[in-house]
Amino acid sequence: MQKPVNEHATKEACALLQYLEEGAGKRLITGQHTQTKPMEEVEYIREKTGRIPKLCGFELLAYSPNINYGDASKECLTEVEENKGTLDTALEWGKDPEKILTFTFHWYSPVGGRDKSFYAEHTDFDAREVLKEGAKERAAFFRDMDVIAKELERFQDAGIPILWRPFHEADGEWFWWGAKGAAVAKELYKLMFHYYVEEKKLNNLLWVWNCPLREGYPGDEYVDVISMDVYLPEYKKTDYREEYDLLRKNTTETKVAALAEIGYLPDIKMLEDSNVPWAYFMTWSKEFIIGEQYNKAEALREMYASEYALSLQPK
Numbered sequence: 001m002q003k004p005v006n007e008h009a010t011k012e013a014c015a016l017l018q019y020l021e022e023g024a025g026k027r028l029i030t031g032q033h034t035q036t037k038p039m040e041e042v043e044y045i046r047e048k049t050g051r052i053p054k055l056c057g058f059e060l061l062a063y064s065p066n067i068n069y070g071d072a073s074k075e076c077l078t079e080v081e082e083n084k085g086t087l088d089t090a091l092e093w094g095k096d097p098e099k100i101l102t103f104t105f106h107w108y109s110p111v112g113g114r115d116k117s118f119y120a121e122h123t124d125f126d127a128r129e130v131l132k133e134g135a136k137e138r139a140a141f142f143r144d145m146d147v148i149a150k151e152l153e154r155f156q157d158a159g160i161p162i163l164w165r166p167f168h169e170a171d172g173e174w175f176w177w178g179a180k181g182a183a184v185a186k187e188l189y190k191l192m193f194h195y196y197v198e199e200k201k202l203n204n205l206l207w208v209w210n211c212p213l214r215e216g217y218p219g220d221e222y223v224d225v226i227s228m229d230v231y232l233p234e235y236k237k238t239d240y241r242e243e244y245d246l247l248r249k250n251t252t253e254t255k256v257a258a259l260a261e262i263g264y265l266p267d268i269k270m271l272e273d274s275n276v277p278w279a280y281f282m283t284w285s286k287e288f289i290i291g292e293q294y295n296k297a298e299a300l301r302e303m304y305a306s307e308y309a310l311s312l313q314p315k
Contacts, residue, residue: 054100059285105168131187161204244276265300268309
């Protein structure tokens, strides 16, 4: 049985990891990302299927301490405003023991930047500097981590475990944490792990690594769940077997695996037959689930009607 990499993990975190491990390949946990307090994506799923996802992903971008409001586009400001206060909503969601929480953090660069400065193109923040003792970038990095730790503590105090997925998509160069390569992002992740586990005593976190590159893998001693994000260029019926095999090959054979972000839903009938052991999936927000630009209502209904897919009856 897989045990959390934090030896002091709460009983709730231990139970969640065991639940994920036991179900992988036998069932699939449905998941949906949302980034606003009304959770319109979850409401859309309820309207179309009569059910809601078991896992919900929330966004922490508005909690970034270094947002440059004075040099931001209308789109950026709207996104930040919509995201404010969402952790209050997440806390209410997580109080239901049947529901699962995962967090994504589009982290505005700790120093400098303009507009959506989690994108590398909007900041000159160099992640390599964080790894140097005495660097201003390192000090700002730890300052931001302190702010976010206080938010995460609220969930620990409430006995709520979190699938914590920092530095996501480190295989790409579009975010500042991946812009200098996955090997650098790996070191940032390890730095956060030690700080949050050893200094901040955040024992309610399950650590989710989100990169399918071999050079990026932090090591089994730092990871509870391996995951990757997949945005296919166009729809095709898939159980994401190729992506699973790639992820396993480049990371580890011993950890639970998840589709942390997807654009298109997997084909649930294919998964029923293949039993590719994804523990859960999380469809991205807004137009990726609302409307039929990416996922047809028929496919959504098929997913949420399946006995293989774990979802919830709205209360």
